[in-house]
Amino acid sequence: MTRLFQMDLYEIGEGRVLPELADELADTHRVLDLWCGRGEWVMATAQAHPDMQVEGIDTNAGFIEAARRQARLASLDNASFRVLDPLHASSIPDGSFDLVNARFVVDFIPLDSWSQLVREGLRLLRPGGILRLTEGDSPITTSPATERLSALLAQALWLAQRNLCPPTSSGQNLLITPKLGRSLRDAGCLDIHQMAFVTNFSAGMPAHTAVFQNLAAVYQDSTPFLLEREVTTAEEVASLQAQMLEDAQAASFNAVGFYLTVEGKKP
């Protein structure tokens, strides 16, 4: 399992978090990030909003240790982290948070547990609190090797039934974003909003390095998964990865990634 493409890494690096919240910010003090990883989002949010208490939880103890170290180095007193499985967070009392965030987590959650994630997120929120989910599909690039890797990963995830959508599709595309809104509607959330974002990480763009490095790491980490699902050979995947890195160096490399944030309020 690996975290899929984090299309918002550049935005986070620039401190642009929660861009859509304006009026609600005044009532948002206690924030929880599920599968916080090394804490990039938690720290950016704590930095941008010193009045908030921002907590991150993740199952990976190494990530939590790294996040704590970073927060100490940055002297962020309002960011905290603990090792906890977001799907089994019963040690956190009901209604503890004003906002619960989860971004690019689809690959940590089996398809049939997604509604459990939404339920658990809602349990942790006070009434009127906001559940905020962000996911993306595969980015779209002008590099044939990158596109081939995206198609292979989509196919392998589809075979493993790890898309967010039921496996009715052809497996050509990732199909993560289409069901986000529905998952909040089904859970009875109020005031559901969807916001689309795009990151352009073409050669020469400020987001190029951060987003492309993440993309390359995702494909590196998913090699065993691609082989296990027998969608490719070790030779092909090695050659595609080398070609992808070369393509991205070219001045003519162009790429965009769309992602979707869906928010709903707890009744």
Place this chain on the structure above:
Amino acid sequence: MSSDNTYILGHTATEMVRLTDQDRLITMGMDGLVPELPDLAGINRVLDVACGPGGWALDLAQKYQHLQVQGIDVDGGMIDYATAQAKAGGLDNATFRVMNALEPLDFPDNTFDLVNARFLAGFVPRNGWSQVIMELRRILRPGGIIRWTEQEWTGTSSSFEQVEAYTFQAMRRAGQLLAADERHTGITPLMRRFLSDAGFINVREVAHALDFSAGTGVQRAYAQDLWIGTVLLQPFHLALGVATQQELDDLQQHVQEELLSDDFYAVWFLLTALGTKP
């Protein structure tokens, strides 16, 4: 179809109706006609490129009566319809002319304050983009803005994905596909590049997501748009030899069932790129 009409959905009355409905759906989904420029400050003369039956141009002329809105399209039937609509609605600030966006346009330099273009990928050949964009730049005044929108579709209908795959294969054979493979048109990663290369400045990109999954209230309207589009693409698929009539007819049946199913999920991402002529 006139020989210089490279539009892959061809020329029919059905397409005219479909595009009229689609204009409304997109304006509703984008939350406005020009949501990125809410006050339209400094804008008087507007061109809509490949305007089809004129839905966007007519709505803009209606809403902002101080604007002079010009629509152009290669298809004379669309232009006649748009012109009749403008007359019927008493809109003397909306005019329409037959003009092919792939050729030099019959407007002087520096004519327009805003040039709007949506879904050009359905007719521009893969090597024709820079010429098209340069021509739009020529007719904008310095300080004028180009607003250009293309799309990417993602949804759970495998039949519609197959229709798209046929379309992309046919586009490749017709020299109209930019993408490296047959999963996308390939235009969205290149829009910013095309605008920058044509000398536009302050280039920015804005995304919108139109959700027409089951349970959203707009599922049926979008399903109709996509289903009719699928029927109208058949001659293009057949002409380029990517599928047989029998295969397309079988697929057609499934497309309708899947798009209307209670288990259907889809998001249509629109990318709007904006740039200013220096």
